[in-house]
Amino acid sequence: MKKLFSIFLIALFAFAGAQESKEAANRFFYELTFKPKKDSAKLEKVIMALDIVKDRSVYRDFTAIGQDSILKVQFEAMQKAGVYKDLSKSFKMPKFSAKIVKTYPDMKIQYVERIASGFSPMSIGYNETLKLDWKISNEKAKIGSYNAQKATTEFAGKKWTAWFSSELPFQDGPYKFSGLPGLIVKIEDEGKNYSWVLQGNKKVPDWEELTYMEKLSNLGLKVTEMPREKFEKTFNDFKKDPFSSVRPMMTQEMMSKSIPGMDGTIGDMMKKQEKMYKDFFNANDNPIEKEQASDVKKK
Template sequence: MKNFFSILFIAVFAIANAQDSKETANRFFYELTFKPKKDSAKIEKVMTVLDITKQKSIYRDYTTISQDSIIKVQIEAMQKSGVYKDLSKSVKMPKFSEKIDKFYPDMKVLYIERVANGFTPISIGYSENLKFDWKILNEKEKIGTYNTQKATADFGGRKWTAWFTTDLPFQDGPFKFHGLPGLIVKIEDSEKNYSWVLQGNKKVENWEEISYAEKISGMNSKVSEVSREKFNKTFSDFKKDPLASARPYLKAEMMSQKMPGSELTIGEMVKTQEKMYKDFYNSNDNPVELTNKVSVGNLEKVGKEKDKK
């Protein structure tokens, strides 16, 4: 989602024309408490959401989605006035950029990130067929309004404890977690690096997968699915130099030009955006998965993952 801000000066005056099929989704709100740094006791919190539709579920940071109406008003004002405004000063940035789809009924997991292709954001992802080796225990607990039962599993180099409820008949949960006889209400690792707790839910009528911010930046729902190895390399290269693919187009003449209605030059804005990227990706060195190769009981790869050039 952060990619939107780095290409804002190119897309800000474009009128969104991407279309999404609209349907109803069940939206579950999970408060995520996490340690962004391995060697620090500091913890942070962010609201995340799991949207469940008939075909799949979508997990992501709720920050940008929650500000869609604010972004829409400000973008439309810029389009009308022709004057650039730096939205990073008035819009809260997300903590996480990934999106995770789980496709029903086989529960194939598709992990997605955004990278840049020149000035255009694109989605790349890798798929997995995760079979969690859950151990369901007899222990029960009331969490909020939900009657839950305990389960444990190993995943991504961490030991996890989950509490699920059969009151909500979805065999799903936050992040990649799924496969229990009901929705996961709470899940955390043994060292409490990551802890998700369900805070509530609602039905979303006329639900759309692509947010307004993503639409005006040129984003759509198409994902280039590659092997996990290629994904890791592509995303790692992008984090090291997010503007690498755009740099050939950033000519000196263009960089010295001022933004419409602003004293800020394009070069100064690009420098600011580059710093924002680096700050964003350097803010968390404690990933949910400690290992690149997942180990969750019986893990099955989805055939041979496709590399799409």
């Protein structure tokens, strides 16, 4: 039964990715305003985190990190009592599931997503090195509390305007953007589909990239790397049928079993979690990049 229950833990926490580490980090908080639907004027907002350590940076949705300590308390109480509860009722889903790691100084990018493989989670990813052709302007402005300078580039078939500040000595930025003589404090595409603005930062003296729930699900450093085309096919197949690797293992008898402390059967919970996956992936049909974008300069 514990193995079956792990299916639902995987479903709950499959949308955050991280590597194990303990070191000091500079954490930068970006408010991302984005248009989830191509033909809609509706905008959504989410806080994204860029954690910069000595040899790399990690960019991801801050949602899972921000509520990790609360979930830790709830899960440990649940374990102590020996009664399982549906934690999906007490945690907020991230808006974005990808993790992007840039290694220094070569700025090699690793793009990672998380999928289910049988009863276990696994991380898949692809590597790339981008060379963005930045055109730095003499135009300057105050962005938040920082003196910033304007730069423009083209990426993923879109024109982008960035503002960077040499007061923050990191040649980095949100998502895959980097390569300017200072941290990017604001960047948006011409159509304002995606716009990041730096809202704050703090030192994290004892930084750990893996959240408590990621440690619990035994997802560590290993990323199964593959060519981007294969990655996209694998991830798209997962989005279409998240439980395709689990379903063949489930007998009718197993599907009809109830889960202690939770309402409904294993089959009921699988349907619920499958809907959660589908809703998550269908919520955004306006990606930053098209699949296998051909307009990005690569080394």
